[in-house]
Amino acid sequence: MASFEKRGTTWRYVFYATVxxxxxxxQKGSFKTKAEARKHASELEAYYNRGFSLDNTVVFHEYFYNWITVNKENKVSHKQFMKYEKMHEYLKAAFPYDLLKDITKPTYQKFLNEYAATHSTDSVRKLNAAVRNVMDDAIHDGLILKNPTYKAVTVGGKESKAANLKYLEYEQYKALKLYLEGMDTLPAHFLLLTLVTGARFSEIQQLKVSDFNFLHNKLHLPGTKTDTSDRTISVDRSTMQRMKHFIDNRPTHITGHVFSHYGTLVSNNTINGTLAAACKELKAISESKVEASGELKKYIDDLKKENKPFKFDKVVTCHALRHTHCSVLIAEGISIHYISKRLGHKNIGVTMSVYSHLLEQSFEKEEEKAIKFLESI
Known part of the structure; x- marks a missing residue:
């Protein structure tokens, strides 16, 4: 049972435990009131009675770094792991010597507010999600009693990159697909498969011949981000036949990887370089600086007949094709539950969060349809 004493203008508590x-x-002092000291002592005693360590000296940022090393390194892409390392740098700067057990909800929220002032809401949420997972494991390890990220406010003060720059519109999606289908290179097939599956870069990169089920037009995607991302999805017959032709007419390395050069997996730079070149070519075509050919020319001519000028004004990365795939499915009214599973998200909440702006646009369209239906009754 704790005892309390006033020292000057502050209070402290004292109790004994077997460590x-x-x-x-x-013991701990500097509390402004006895009630505050009593509250903290009660929490600590409860902490002790539940078997938690009262004597741990684990430094917060060190625990965070050890956690990402064990749980993320070699399990996510190098680029993604670098983002976790960047998070660690921010935490180390803010809490250089703070012990894990001393991180409170107010001190953590104060740090989050300062971080949010110069970062977007998306960045703040990702950082908070990582810290939340780390703290959950710390609770499991008996190092802390409460998670200081509980109900943390994660609103950023910096505008995110405009949503429409992160994915292609339907006409642009269709044009890029036709453009890629007119190429017979490894990067083109990589990008085409990304466009029609919405898979992550690392998932396409790791594909092996055995992942393709050409009989049933199914593709096994090796999950590379979460435990739930390993999945099998359906792919349109045309794309699967193109992939079969590509695989059958190209020597396969002993590793079985489809997108590799003599055993070395194709790099993100190579893929994004090819995509950037394709976007610039399509932009030139849309500005009538270059003449389109084949199916792409036919598609653009059909658009003109419908008084729909072809416009391609974006240079995007491979990851934007994942967002594009999702946006096209949402626009077509595909169930968000299906989309979530197809994209390999941990749960539907992740999908709702990432694509909230697209879902809002879909909601507006569905609302018009609903009102029109109700008025017709």
């Missing part, structure tokens, strides 16, 4: 087989004095 590593020895009786140890646990």
């Amino acid at each position: 590593d087989g020895k009786r140890k004095k646990i």
Whole structure:
């Protein structure tokens, strides 16, 4: 049972606990009121009674770094792991010597507010999600009692990159697909498969011949981000036949990887370089600086007949094709539950969060349809 005493204008508590087989004095002062000291002592005693360590000296940022090393390194892409390392740098700067057990909800929220001032809401949410997972494991390890990220406010103060720059519109999607289908290179097939599956770069990169089920037009995607991302999805017959032709007419390395050069997996730079070149070519075509050919020319001519000028004004990355795939499915009214599973998200909440702006646009269209239906009754 804790005892309390006033020292000057502040209060402190004292109680004794057995730590590593020895009786140890646990005390802390500088509380403004006795009630505040009593509240903290009660929490600490409850902490002790539940078997948690009162004597741990684990530094917060060090625990975070050890966690990402064990749980993320070699399990996510190098680029993604670098983002976790960047998070660690921010945490180390803000909490250089703070112990894990001393991180409170107010001190953590104060840090989050300062971080949010110069970052977008998306960045703040990702950082908070990582810290939340780390703290959950710390609770499991008996190092802390409460998770300081509980109900953390994660609103950023910086505008995110405009949503329409992160994915292609339907006409642009269709044009890029036709453009890629007119090429017979490894990067073109990589990009085409990304466009029609919405898979992550690393998932396409890791594909092996055995992942393709050409009989049933199914593709096994090796999950590379979460435990739930390993999945099998359906792919349109035309794309699967193109992939079969590509695989059958190209020597397969002993590893079985489809997108590799003599055993070395194709790099993100190579894929994004090809995509950037394709976007610039399509932009030139849309500005009538270059003449389109084949199916692409026919598609653009059909658009003109419908008084729909072809416009391609974006240079996007491979990851934007994942967002594009999702946006096209949402626009077509495909169930968000299906989309979530197809994209390999941990749960539908992730999908709702990432694509909230697209879902809002879909909601507006569905609302018009609903009102029109109700008025017709």
